[in-house]
Amino acid sequence: MSEAEVRSYFDQLSNWGRWGEDDQLGTLNLIDDAKRLQAASAVRSGRGIGCARTLSPVRSESNPQPILHHMTVSGEGAAQTGFAAAADWVGFDFHGYAVTHIDAPSHVFWDGKMFNGRPASTVRTASGARAGSVELARDGIVSRGVLLDFPRHRGVAYLDPGDPIHADELVACAESAGVTIESGDIVLVYVGRDARARDKGVTYPEEHGSPGLHASTLPLLRKWDVAVVGSDAANDVMPSGVDSIATPIHAVGMVALGLWLIDNAYLEDLSEACAEASRWTFQFTIAPLRFKNATGSAVNPIAVL
Template sequence: MSAPSAAPSEDTVRGYLKTLSNWGRWGSQDELGTINLITPEKRRAAARLVTHGLSVTCARPITTDITPDTTVQPMRFMVDSGEGRDTVSPERALQRRGAAEFIGMVFHGYTITHVDAPSHYFWDGRLYNGRSCNAVTSREGATVNSVEVLRDGVTSRGVLLDVARTKGVRWLEAGVGVMPEDLEAAERAAGVRVEPGDILLVRTGYYGRRLAEGPVHPLRAGNPALHAACCPWLRERGVAMIGTDTHNDVTPLPYPSMGNSFHVVCLVAMGLWLIDNADLEDLARTAERLNRWEFLLTVAPLRLQNVTGSPVNPIALF
């Protein structure tokens, strides 16, 4: 077995912003980024992977709990409820026969499964495809590179690479960065190969650890994730969307002056859409039971206008 590769220098990772750039690749007005890699042929081939008729969610539950990793507590206000409806007169009951609620949340962060649009991050004042960061305003929101460009949803071949399983552990330890050789080892273990237009899901076991041991704040306790060293590999393989069971950046941060370096390179340079905070535990168990690590995957963001992302419930179909 070859020795693990060393993490690239910060200068090298900063260089990815140019060497891995997809700016102009699909035209100067493009906002889809790597979603362009999902062709009609790719979708048809993905649909043929459904043989068992079995569906599995990849989303965490959205709760109003306050936990150490909660960025902003989601809000649920009941506008109307069923309390006391069984004691009112039939005449009054006619006026109140339903329940409804208001839901509010900041989905970016560490707990809610969501997709990041390319408008979510900028570098040196620029968004994906060279747009000015001033196009994301306090008044109008993300006027370019908004999640609304995915209004028709994302459907493609999904591939699960279970790095924790490949390493023979329940979960990767905090601060561990998944490297390209880890992805390739997981490919070999699963007997699959990531191909252009795929939606890649990578399991570190981080959410499984949260379920087993309780939540912690990742900026204080640390967390595993894909290292920015994987960005050239993702571009070479033509990954259309990447999702993990983490918030998609290693902490402690390997390059503090870059902040979330994986987000920066993927979203700004590559236009590579991210799924943060997935629940891949049931998916991993199902894939192992069926010995099937590829499947049809659908991701349908809410049709939110001028927004930098959306809560999602990715569904894998076997």
């Protein structure tokens, strides 16, 4: 796609003002009580599956910025009789490609603006995100989840770096799974990141590329009115193929649509479970930490089949 085409999406697909001039929730407005009840009705077996990557203090190829984990109290000096306890201190940078996290509207700007026209300067060094903060999701995000398994759809073990997923394939994958995407759904795009890493080693998106959604999917995401999009990679195909717009799903999706994104989910177990059950919908719960003035949060999303 040309840069001009993708730039036109900022106006064509915009949700600015759709839920009022003061709105900060963006596409989370699409999840109401009826949608949460629908999500509950999607539960059949009650099987719960965590969809987060392990937070590790050990540096590795797949964890280049490990968390900082210190024991403030350990069991090494615990009394041999009576009560004792241990305690931890943890610090981490959750944006990037190692930690499963959700991006809040304050995370991305275009032309100096975040979603609904608020200036980028609303996010300040001293005080953080004074609008569009992750605390907007303080009551949790619960909706119907839909897994789109692209390796299974293509008949391969995994997608390779740089493999794009176009709009027509999004539609075809949903149809082959017998799923109709509905307003307020949480759509999870499985590309087989971890399966490929086991076979061919770890790759770095900005260096080697990454499979993901092509810019051409943006009108479809707007048409479907999805509330959240997530992936076991970083959502955007890299390279994007669009001059000067490295991550159109983040840029247009977050700024114009007000779309919330989950990056770096762990979807191997969910993919296997859905295939075993021949069912690709479930209740999906995301519980961001209630950070004050933050651009996102590490999360451990839970699918209940």
